[in-house]
Amino acid sequence: MNCLCCGKSLRLEDEQIGWHKKCIKRFFGTSILPNVEIDENTLEFLAVESTNKGFTVPGVQKKLSLHLISEGKKPRLTLLNYPTGYILKPQVKDFCSLPEAEHLVMCMADTAGILTVPHALVFGNESFAYITKRVDRIFEKNEVRMLAMEDFCQLDLRLTQDKYKGSYERCSKIIRKYSARAMLDMTELFMRLVFSFIVGNSDMHLKNFSLIETVEGSNQYVLSPAYDLLPVNVIMPEDKEQFALTINGKKTNICKKDFLVFADECDISRSSAEKMIKKLVSIKPTFISMCNESFLPEDLKKRFVGLIEERINILGA
Numbered sequence: 001m002n003c004l005c006c007g008k009s010l011r012l013e014d015e016q017i018g019w020h021k022k023c024i025k026r027f028f029g030t031s032i033l034p035n036v037e038i039d040e041n042t043l044e045f046l047a048v049e050s051t052n053k054g055f056t057v058p059g060v061q062k063k064l065s066l067h068l069i070s071e072g073k074k075p076r077l078t079l080l081n082y083p084t085g086y087i088l089k090p091q092v093k094d095f096c097s098l099p100e101a102e103h104l105v106m107c108m109a110d111t112a113g114i115l116t117v118p119h120a121l122v123f124g125n126e127s128f129a130y131i132t133k134r135v136d137r138i139f140e141k142n143e144v145r146m147l148a149m150e151d152f153c154q155l156d157l158r159l160t161q162d163k164y165k166g167s168y169e170r171c172s173k174i175i176r177k178y179s180a181r182a183m184l185d186m187t188e189l190f191m192r193l194v195f196s197f198i199v200g201n202s203d204m205h206l207k208n209f210s211l212i213e214t215v216e217g218s219n220q221y222v223l224s225p226a227y228d229l230l231p232v233n234v235i236m237p238e239d240k241e242q243f244a245l246t247i248n249g250k251k252t253n254i255c256k257k258d259f260l261v262f263a264d265e266c267d268i269s270r271s272s273a274e275k276m277i278k279k280l281v282s283i284k285p286t287f288i289s290m291c292n293e294s295f296l297p298e299d300l301k302k303r304f305v306g307l308i309e310e311r312i313n314i315l316g317a
């Protein structure tokens with residue numbers, strides 16, 4: 001069995017917990033894996049959102065904001081009126097193995113060198129739930145500090161319902177305007193888009209990119225770690241769009257040339273863009289191995305591997 005946080009092999013004494021002790025300490029700051037207290041009556045469905053064709057996965061995901069309480073012998077994550085530090089996404093009826101799929105893609109992003117928010121799986125009620133740690137909250141002994149974090153929908157002065165309107169070229173302009181390290185973040189944006197294409201993440205809309213304050217009150221912003229990465233084209237094969245926003249004027253039939261044209265828009269040299277694409281293409285065996293060793297059911301594993309191979313072939317051409 002592998003750790004539900006880092007994905008590496010567990011020692012025999014840790015298998016019952018499902019986590020390495022060091023992962024528990026790093027993720028929760030506790031020596032014991034916290035209990036997750038979920039009252040089904042408090043679960044709220046997000047309003048079902050729609051794209052042009054009406055396909056979206058996150059719109060039907062339940063999201064719980066949880067606070068970690070370390071008082072007493074057993075720490076617990078619970079719904080209370082505290083500044084929340086964690087977000088939990090349980091299973092949903094509409095889609096199979098959504099938490100497992102999200103954690104897998106986030107792990108793949110880690111492998112690709114993409115900075116991600118802390119993420120893991122927890123087990124309860126005979127199923128997995130996906131948990132992530134908020135990066136805009138810094139919990140210290142006697143206080144909670146909050147970092148300003150604005151998504152691209154807000155930065156582009158758009159309403160939430162317009163998050164699927166726009167282009168990735170527009171995203172690059174937002175980075176250029178507001179980021180304190182614009183060129184580094186532009187490169188990160190490029191990597192995330194190529195990666196998202198490879199794993200079938202067609203839901204990278206304006207609210208799935210954010211800038212975060214480097215230090216509280218500094219007014220200096222950089223691209224936040226990646227979050228909400230899902231293999232939508234695997235989970236929903238009926239969704240034929242490959243991207244949520246346009247790249248080089250397209251959402252479908254994306255090819256390598258579209259990324260190279262986008263690199264020009266970001267002032268990334270063609271040689272650098274080619275190297276980044278080549279790096280991600282070279283990770284194909286690892287991506288496939290991670291998929292086959294994941295908690296996904298066999299039919300989704302097969303579909304995911306097929307999609308990765310198809311997309312890698314397009315980029316390698």
